[in-house]
Amino acid sequence: MRFSNPMELKNCLTNYVVKNGYNLYYEKNDSQRLLVRCSKDSKNPSCPFRLWASWMSSERSFQIKSLVDDHNCSRIFKLGSIVTYKWIGKHFKNKLLKNPKMSIRKMKAKVSTKFNLIFSVTQCRNARRYALDEIKGSLIEHYGKVWSYDEEIMRTNPGSTVKIDVNAMPDSTTYFSKMYVCFKSVKDGWIATCKRVIGVGGCFLKGIYRGQLLAAMGRDANHHIFPIAWVVVAVENKETWKWFLNLLLSDIKMRISHGLTLISDQHKGLVQAIKERVSVVEHRQCARHIYANFKKRFKCEQYRKFFGQLLLVLLNQNLRAFFEVDKACDAYENGISKSFNSIIDLARKRPLLTMLEEIRIYAMERIFWGVIYSGVQKYEVRIGNDGYAMDLTNNTCGCRSWQVSSIPCVHVVAAISYLNRNAEDYVIPWFHTTMFLICYNHTINPLNGSSMWPEAPYMKPLPPQKRRLPGRPTLKRKMDQSERESKGKTRHTISKVGAVNRCTICRERGHNSSTCPTIPADVASTSRPKNKKPKKCKKEKAPHVEPVQVDDPHPITDALVDDPVNDVSAQPVATRQRIRKYSERITKIGLRRKVLKKEGSTDHHPMVLE
Template identity: 45%
Template sequence: MRFKGPGQVKSMLCNYAVANGYQLCFEKNDRTRLLVRCSKGACTFRLWASWMSDEESFQIKSLKADHNCARNFKFGSLVTYAWIGSHYTKEIVESQKISVRKLRLKVMAKFGIQVSMGQCRRAKKYALKLVEGNLVEHYGKLWSYGHEILRTNPGSTVKLDMEDGPDGKKYFSKFYCCFQGVKQGWIEGCRRVIGLDGCFLKGVCKGELLCAIGRDANDKIYPIAWAVVNVENKQNWKWFLELLIDDLHLNLGNGFSLMSDQHKGLIEAVKELLPYVEHRLWQLNGYGCAHSVASISFLNRDVEAYVDNMFSTTTFTKAYNYRIAPMNSSDMWPETNYTPPLPPINRRMPGRPTTKRKKSTTENTGTHRVSKAGKKIRCSICKEIGHNKATCPQRRPQKLNVKKQKKQKVCVNQNAGQGSTSEPQQHEEVEMTPIEMDTTQNDMQVALTDVESSSAGDFIQYVQFTPPRSYEGDEGVMGEEADVVEEAVVVEQEVEEVNPNAQVDNGNVQEVAPVNQVQQVCVRPISDILKRIRRRKSERILKLKLGKTIGGVDDPGNSKGKALVID
């Protein structure tokens, strides 16, 4: 076996030892020779390699490959950080934020060997340094690459743009290339349709690849020009279109059509540089082919004479009549005196950076539940497939959540004129309907009536009844009594005559003249009362608490101790 040098042989032996679980020891290790034995002295493995005298190659001259020792995956100094970095260079470069702990687990899972955190940390730095060193070398050859294109393909267009960094050095910014053979082939043999688009570059150096694509006579893709920029915006698209217009002689865009993804920066650049180009929707003018063929045949003329020359074989061959000359390898490119550009500065992307990669549709998302993707649901109402009960067309309309009006208790003292007694008062339950109270006798009579039956001169109040509440410490009060809150607006209150000689004794009305007046209390729904209170927030809300009888005796809220007496 021939090798380039001893380093290549040692790398091969390290891979062999890790794959088979052997511990090797380099007894002689220099630039001219290499002697390798197994670390255990009783093992018979031995390898000798040195340079050949008649040719420039490093070869293995003797080998005893048999081992009589047990396997052991503790390799010591055989597995170094350089070996780890060379095996995981691609993964480290693609995801530079990979943690050292995760890299250590990857090495353990793949090779079954234990490595330290320090080795993994140095391996990560080693891999990034390898790539970055190559990038500096590769970007430094861009000037030579452009001159090589112009030397082998005269008439081509190559543009390289650099920008000044914060440290004063020159960094790569933009690069444009259009070969002369492609340029002439599109002008002479392709349709006047150009497609513009850009895609992301997801390697070590991020950026955007801008492309201009045409269509030949056979409706196939025809690349025209390409460019590498740092970001897709109006400024870069304008720079790309200016060079493309000069190469293809587009002028102001008369007779040309553009197809694109309608990027905002691209639309603005096209409006400025190509105001007359078609860059919207397709516009079909004239008649269809079937109608035209029928009309031409009716006139006894040749249909092929009316076909555009763009679809002929002659035009198709013109598109590929020009060639792109091959170039020499990079070690033969001409040297230039220009300042070599450095790799582009990594631009910080907007938003919070993600730490997890994007998983494919076939991978497990990490949830503990089975995915319902593709599962057909069945409605529990109509038993049909394709919807559930929430969107079922046969679902009954929802009932309005209207609460029924609760019955309120009105407690009325049946023996108001006989003084207080030790027996509890009787309570009657009535609904929120007008109540007629006859005050012509000492014993009050309670009866239900309609509002329409009240005559002129009645005493009308709109009140709201609340649940009964007991008052402690009031003399002569037996049991629970109704706590009534009256709204601050009295709709109608008409009293013809009031006896001024009426007196109040211990809550009982004395010398009440008999009158033919009837006092009515009309109950209004609480919703109307709340509306009135909202409309008249600035008004004073009057709260009245009726005592033993409605409208006749002492009231806890009556601070002056006056009684409402009807004569």
């Protein structure tokens, strides 16, 4: 048999092994020859199977020269390296194309069932990555298609807005920076029917190239999520938020921003960007994040009690007095942004264009499935002796709930029922079913596959430069203390920011033991460095030496003793004591422990223990 290269022969051998369960291995494997045998390191090493192949000298083909196709070994279910992850990825590519969200564990079970073999999780993980790369191309080719994706959106959905920003290097290479997408049908639907309330938020991306997805969410007539625009940025800061807000306000025809309400979390740079770009807008900050930030700043339990007392005081006031009217929304939390982040949780792990396509498909499916009946009917009984004045002609009530939410409150319903009228007649058109249907009357046109996208006359950008954040990389966001407590996690940590050090020697504040002023400078210099353990020296036995008797050539005589030169004063001579090294102190401590444990005595060592 002839093959164009050795790789084709190896693929055929892998198919042969998987079908029959033979333990083949490559005894010789290079670019010129291939020798295959069976049953390496098995209970039956004498299997006669042998295959020899090499290049033909007369033509450019790789041919099997000799083959002994006999086996006396038994079938096995765990093959060696002859079955590679690339082979698994090629045979499982079509299923991953239909279901790219398939988990590795599920893929391992399907592969093992299909081929009746045992595969490892690592093989399946590499095979899945290889198959997805084969489907979507490498990341360099993937990011090189962003301009073509822009052209395809503008071709199929005229009037949409797509902005791509790249960073140009001195060597003429470009790196992807950020990308903004807003479809014409979505912004037309929001302008025509939706309330002038937008929730803005962001979430982290979990792919190879990290970044953040910023999105603007509206509310339809049934208070459902209505995605308006989204942008992918490398870093969330004031500049990226201003760039996003400028494009968003331009698309929704509200560059002056009068009559617009923004609801947001306290993201990095968002508050400053709103003050600089849209200072006249009504900005409502999410109450849940205000409470979370309060708990971060004041962690003691007594402060939480004060926060609760503060809320009780505020409840006695009319909080809606600070809300602008005619917005048809009395929300003070940004739940729609959090819901959108939860919906695209799996998409955030995909490459850039794959993630954007999943968001686009989600918006298309919402428009198709969102045509459902919705009626606004609220009937409650008034409790209490408080009275509120209302004007049915001007649509006002003393509690201001009707002016803020544009939905008749319980007090208005009581008055309307007394007049035998229909309360639905007093609801503004934004909540009518016709407006709800018109909101989804605009459609997002489908796109062709990436192979049919038009070529853009721009330089293909490279993937964004990797930016490693300090610390251990994480995929999950950091939960607040209240969330950890709700999930049963009671571990608490105390921040050391602002804490004053206390010296363990003099017990004074403001310094530690290494900088204590009571220790002389020469003694402090011999101390052990901080956070460094002493090195353990290897114990070596001294060589045994036999005692030797040596005669003194100059014995001491009486004349020498009486010599006045050798007369030494009985007064002690002042000598400078040597500073003990750190290693000597460690040795002393170890000997003291041995003495206390009765493992030795002071006579065994010349050092005197105090």
